[in-house]
Amino acid sequence: MAMPTIQSRLDTRSNSLNFLRLILAVSVIVAHSTPIGGFSLDFGIGTFGLGTIAVAGFFAISGYLITRSRMNTPLGKYTVKRLARIFPGYWACLLFTAFVAAGIAGLIQGGWNLASAVTYVASNFDMSSNYYSVGTTLSSVPMSDYWNGSLWTLRYEVFCYFAVGLLLTAGFIRRNRSFLLVAFLISTVASLGFHFVEIPNTAEDLLFLVPAFLAGAVLYSYADKVPLAWPPALAALVLFTTLSLADFGRALGGLPIAYICIWIGVALPPVFRKINARNDISYGVYLYGAPVQQLLVLLGLNSFGHLPYILFSVVAVIPLAVTSWFLVEKPAMALTSIKWSRFWRHPQPTPAS
Numbered sequence: 001m002a003m004p005t006i007q008s009r010l011d012t013r014s015n016s017l018n019f020l021r022l023i024l025a026v027s028v029i030v031a032h033s034t035p036i037g038g039f040s041l042d043f044g045i046g047t048f049g050l051g052t053i054a055v056a057g058f059f060a061i062s063g064y065l066i067t068r069s070r071m072n073t074p075l076g077k078y079t080v081k082r083l084a085r086i087f088p089g090y091w092a093c094l095l096f097t098a099f100v101a102a103g104i105a106g107l108i109q110g111g112w113n114l115a116s117a118v119t120y121v122a123s124n125f126d127m128s129s130n131y132y133s134v135g136t137t138l139s140s141v142p143m144s145d146y147w148n149g150s151l152w153t154l155r156y157e158v159f160c161y162f163a164v165g166l167l168l169t170a171g172f173i174r175r176n177r178s179f180l181l182v183a184f185l186i187s188t189v190a191s192l193g194f195h196f197v198e199i200p201n202t203a204e205d206l207l208f209l210v211p212a213f214l215a216g217a218v219l220y221s222y223a224d225k226v227p228l229a230w231p232p233a234l235a236a237l238v239l240f241t242t243l244s245l246a247d248f249g250r251a252l253g254g255l256p257i258a259y260i261c262i263w264i265g266v267a268l269p270p271v272f273r274k275i276n277a278r279n280d281i282s283y284g285v286y287l288y289g290a291p292v293q294q295l296l297v298l299l300g301l302n303s304f305g306h307l308p309y310i311l312f313s314v315v316a317v318i319p320l321a322v323t324s325w326f327l328v329e330k331p332a333m334a335l336t337s338i339k340w341s342r343f344w345r346h347p348q349p350t351p352a353s
Contacts, residue, residue: 063216111136284321
């Protein structure tokens with residue numbers, strides 16, 4: 001008896017992928033607790049850290065969902081929606097970090113000034129550079145150079161959004177799904193090849209994240225062919241664990257991670273489909289996790305131990321993530337649904353009777 005496919009099992013309107021995204025965002029906080037809090041316990045599989053695994057999962061899920069969105073949305077509308085989903089929340093986080101979090105740090109230990117805060121926001125505004133410091137406001141903490149080390153992934157996510165968006169503009173690529181498969185294979189081979197060569201960090205990050213994103217895109221493209229059940233999911237988990245222990249997780253782990261994420265999205269009990277479904281705070285948790293963790297260290301809450309510090313971090317970031325969703329992200333997305341043309345369209349003259 002043939003196994004059910006991804007297409008037959010993954011209900012696009014009722015799944016646990018948003019819950020999984022929230023778990024991945026919390027996993028990044030757990031991973032960052034070690035360097036930010038000054039602890040020694042690392043989380044992960046082999047040399048493949050938990051935070052890196054979580055980011056790969058984010059990109060794999062995005063690859064699946066974004067490809068589906070582009071296949072059903074014109075390029076212009078798709079572009080506006082992608083920009084609205086990423087940048088307003090990102091800009092709000094920059095302002096919070098520079099003027100609120102770093103400002104509080106300045107009150108605690110000094111090192112803050114208006115020029116450094118403005119420089120931080122301006123330098124990071126378009127994601128073209130990584131500028132992590134606000135004056136010397138973190139000089140007394142274990143991780144003294146980074147207010148928000150999570151932001152580095154966002155430029156690559158935007159790159160993947162628009163690369164897939166433009167790629168799927170061509171009709172022959174839309175009609176021939178093998179092009180995405182070829183793109184995934186090329187990026188994976190390149191990632192494997194450069195695994196043995198010293199390359200710049202930017203290229204290394206790109207060769208790690210692009211295959212993960214394209215793995216999700218390939219699973220969407222072949223959703224009517226790829227079986228989705230626990231035996232192949234278990235095989236994917238074993239493969240991913242083996243690759244990670246052998247130090248090939250970053251180079252070759254994209255596809256098994258993508259498959260595992262999609263399987264979790266349908267395998268969890270239905271109750272999880274409602275968590276984070278209507279109001280998705282996962283992006284806010286990801287954005288504000290590191291600044292909150294740095295503030296907690298400045299307040300000395302890491303002195304209670306590693307596990308309490310993780311719990312403090314998660315509890316403290318939730319209100320900010322909720323605020324970000326309701327006051328910034330959700331309104332920004334709502335603006336993309338407004339038919340703006342009606343506001344400047346000239347009324348038609350009433351025919352004379």
